[in-house]
Amino acid sequence: MLNRAKQSGTHAIAAILLILGLITAPTVHAQDENEDAKVKGRIQKLINGQQPKSLEDVVALEEQVTKLVPDLMKATVGIRVGPAQGSGVIVGTEGYVLTAAHVAGRPNRRAFIILEDGTAITGETLGLNNTIDAGVIKITQEDWDPNNWPHAEIGNSDSVKLGQWCIAMGHPGGFQPDRNPVVRFGRVIHKYHDVVTTDCTLIGGDSGGPLFDLTGKVIGIHSRIGPELTHNVHVPISAYKNESWDRMLAGERWGDAPRAPFIGVRGSSEEGNCLIAEVIEGSPASVAGIKPNDVIIKFANEKISNFDSLILAVGIRRPGEIVDVVVQRGDEEVALQLTIAQAGGVNPEDSEGQEQEENSNDDKDQPDKSDDSRSRLPLQPQLVDEQDGIASEKAVDLSLQSVSWIRSIMMLKPAGLYERNHVTIRQAFDKVIEKSGECTVRITSGKQSLALGTIVSEKGYIITKASQLKGDKVRGDIECVFADGSKRPIEIAAINEQHDIALLKVNGKRKLVAVQIADDVEVPIIGSWVITPGLSSTPLTIGVVSTKPRAIKGGLLGVLLGESEESVFVERVFPGSAADRAKMNRGDVILSVNGKEVENRQMLIDLVRSHLPGETLKFKIKRGEEQVEIDATLGRESDVFGSEALPRGDIGGPLSERRSGFPAVFQHDTVVKPNECGGPLLDTNGKMIGMNIARAGRVSSYGLSAKIVAEVITSLMAEAEGDESADKDE
Structure with missing residues (x-):
């Protein structure tokens, strides 16, 4: 208890302190709240795509991403349907997995869903919308417990903005036991009603994987890639909602995949600009008013320096999309509007609603023509229509023999305004x-x-x-x-x-x-x-x-593998590879590696991949009616392909000669x-x-x-x- 003799002075001090407290405490609290509100407001602006302006912004983005990643990886899965491999994402608590239509293939197929820790659970493919490449798989595992299984929430792709930050996950090249779902971070660089395009780089095996916003919600599903590293195309999550969702859950299969974008011009980059040599009669370019000898200087608000850059600009667009075009005609600049069409003369609206027969018995007995090849090939923009017999070599042929020109452009071209690597970022x-x-x-x-x-x-x-x-x-x-x-x-x-x-x-x-x-x-x-x-x-x-x-051991055998229900066999032997040196032949059935019986194609790939270049493996081969043993000393990718990318049309740019081991x-x-x-x-x-x-x-x-x-x-x-x-x- 206080001594009464000291109370008066003490009361005075206490009164002063109390008054100060009553005045200052709420002020300090308000300052803290204001600071917190500013920080939260700034983070929200960054989440919505605003460019970071300081190192503090950069760190705030990092904190947001690293906070989300662990849970998002748990919801991201590998998918195996027959020989095809892809990715997917578990959404909600009812056991549905979103993926790409070309991964699922067709309804009513058995699927295996591989969780982050390597656990494989069973599922069944449901309906598919082939027009936009959307598919759904239902988990059929008997011990499915919605309360204990990871899942992600569905977001809103309609509100996605250009420049918005996003996280892509998936299993490029297929699920690998020693590798977590691969994380990529980038921005939305293009949006149309049926696509979202980002600079989050994708490749075969990523198909069907999720694109998340920075709140951790799914806003897209990986579909395919284009000719540039920044051309990574995703199905917007809105495609899985409402009537489409009901149809997919009912097991319907409808639509045809749209063809490559087509505008109908020919030209050359030899003059150092985008000079139009010819315009196809009746083509989108002709309808828009583009004429021979016009020089295209802008396409969809993107500066065009030569004909090659026009090809890249067209490649990212979708049939049906309306774009602004500016041409130099003599001394005059002329502004035009052009509607992208599809190669082959098919208008985009014509393919909508074209339904295939759903779930017919005949269809179930058909060999599965779906695989992940669509994600491995570039989206080939066509400036002219092949069916007309008029084709620009640089516009149509993006095969391995002609990727060097586009590879050079994409590696030297400055990053676009909405890209992660833009100079302002x-x-x-x-x-x-x-x-x-x-x-x-x-x-x-x-x-x-x-x-x-x-x-x-x-x-x-x-x-x-x-x-x-x-x-x-x-x-x-x-x-x-x-x-x-x-x-x-x-x-x-x-x-x-x-x-x-x-x-x-x-x-x-x-x-x-x-x-x-x-x-x-x-x-x-x-x-x-x-x-x-x-x-x-x-x-x-x-x-x-x-x-x-x-470990990236990366020993290369150098074969293209096929698989049936009974065996894994060699479809092709690459010249100069370990398999070529060991005298493997097309049609050889691989029974075992180092005494370990080969059960499936993926198991064989994993067995070889687990060894270093220079290691010698013993293969037991069935060739015709006889069995033979072959010793093969593994090489590197560069032994066969040099520093070029693997021959899959992924146009990844030049690679390091030493990239394994x-x-x-x-x-x-x-x-x-x-x-x-x-x-x-x-x-x-x-x-x-x-x-x-x-x-x-x-x-x-x-x-x-x-x-x-x-x-x-x-x-x-x-x-x-x-x-x-x-x-x-x-």
């Missing part, structure tokens, strides 16, 4: 580069750019990707180019073949700034930013971590060129959390973790300095 990461210092260099030989390098010691040591310093790429002495443009000769001091890292030593005196290695980050968090610095103050490119680290790498979705490997991967604190070690495919680049890189640096520097000491002693 990358500029929000400038503080990351400022924090890291000038720790990145470019390695060159003559006029050839070989790789990026990372400064790891003030003593003049730099690391880079070793395999980039070999072969015909090296045309003379190797030099190092610094951020200020100065050059220094360098020598290879030591090499670690296992991880493909070379330690270089700069000749001549120069003060170097070594990268800060994040020794507290053993494994980067899935969904977190990875920043690739170049030589300027703005990052070269940005991306997110897609998977946890895993790594003990542990994490996958990220950054698009880097092979000669941009060897540099650091930074986190938002400007610290090195990894090293770009390979461009591996359309959806994947590989990074070595900072922990591995640090261990290799220590080993190589000890080796190099030991050699220097020995040289001095001599």
Whole structure:
């Protein structure tokens, strides 16, 4: 109890404090609420697609994505229907899985749904809308418990805006037991009533996987890809609602897939612009008023620099879409409107409502013609109609023999306004580069750019990707180019073949700034930013971590496999491959590998993939009526395909020659060129959390973790300095 003699003074102080409290406490609380409201409001604007303007915005996006990813991965599933593989997403609590129509194939088929942990459960395909590539599968597992199974919520694709951020998940190449659903992060770059297009890179096996908004709701389902890395097409979630949903649940199958977009012009890029040489009579271009000798300078508000860029601009559009076109006609600019048609002369509305016979007994007995090939082939824009017999080589033929021109364009073309890699987005990461210092260099030989390098010691040591310093790429002495443009000769001091890292030593005196290695980050968090610095103050490119680290053994047998109910057999042997050297033949039935009986095609793929290039496997083959044993020494993809992408029409751009045989790498979705490997991967604190070690495919680049890189640096520097000491002693 208070002493009464002191009460009067105490009361006065208490009264003052109370008054202050009554005045100041609500004010402080209001300030906190205002700050919280500002932060939440800013995050909401970022979620809706506003460009990040500061490093704080960048970090806020990262926090939102990494918070969502674990639960979204649980709802993302692999799907196997017959020999076809794809992806899907469980929605709601009733056991429905959304996927693409071309993955499901047809109604009433048995399906296997593979959960994140590898558990396979049973399902049955329901109805399909082939016009927009939407399909549904029902889980039939007996122990289905809606309260304990993961699922995602359905969002609203009608409210999706251009530039809106989104997360794509799926199983590119099919489900792999040692790999989580692969995460990609990007933005909506095009929207039409029956498609959403993003720069979240996809490939075969992703078909049917989910596209999420940044509240974690499904806004689309992966369908197919186009000729550019940014052309990734999704079915909007609205296609699964209302009447369509009821029809699919009833097992109906309807519609035909629309053909390629068609406008009806011929031209050439030889003049350095998009000069129109011919306009097909009655075509959309003709109806719109485009004339021979017009130069198209804008198409759908996109600047057109040449005929090749027009092809790319058409490729992303949908039949029925109305676009604005601006042409230069003499000294005058003429604004026109053009309605995209379908190749073959079919109007988009004609295919709507064309229904196939649903669930007929005859259909059930038909061989399944569906597979994932549609997702593996580029959406081929047609500027002219093949059926008219007039075809521009560059407009129609996007086969392997003619992808080099489009590959060059897509790798050099600046990112569009709504793309993740647009310069205004990358500029929000400038503080990351400022924090890291000038720790990145470019390695060159003559006029050839070989790789990026990372400064790891003030003593003049730099690391880079070793395999980039070999072969015909090296045309003379190797030099190092610094951020200020100065050059220094360098020598290879030591090499670690296992991880493909070379330690270089700069000749001549120069003060170097070594990268800060994040020794507290053993494994980067899935969904977190990875920043690739170049030589300027703005990052070269940005991306997110897609998977946890895993071994990329990647031994290649070099066959195309077929599968029946009874066996797995060789359909094609690639020249120069391990199978070719081992004298495998088309039609050989593969019975076992290293004594392990082959049960299905995927099992064989996994068995081979689990071994390194250079390992010899023993195959038991049935050839005709006899059984033979064959020893095959596995090779690499580059043995057969060089640095080109695999022959699947995915047009992923040039790949690193060494992109497999790594003990542990994490996958990220950054698009880097092979000669941009060897540099650091930074986190938002400007610290090195990894090293770009390979461009591996359309959806994947590989990074070595900072922990591995640090261990290799220590080993190589000890080796190099030991050699220097020995040289001095001599």
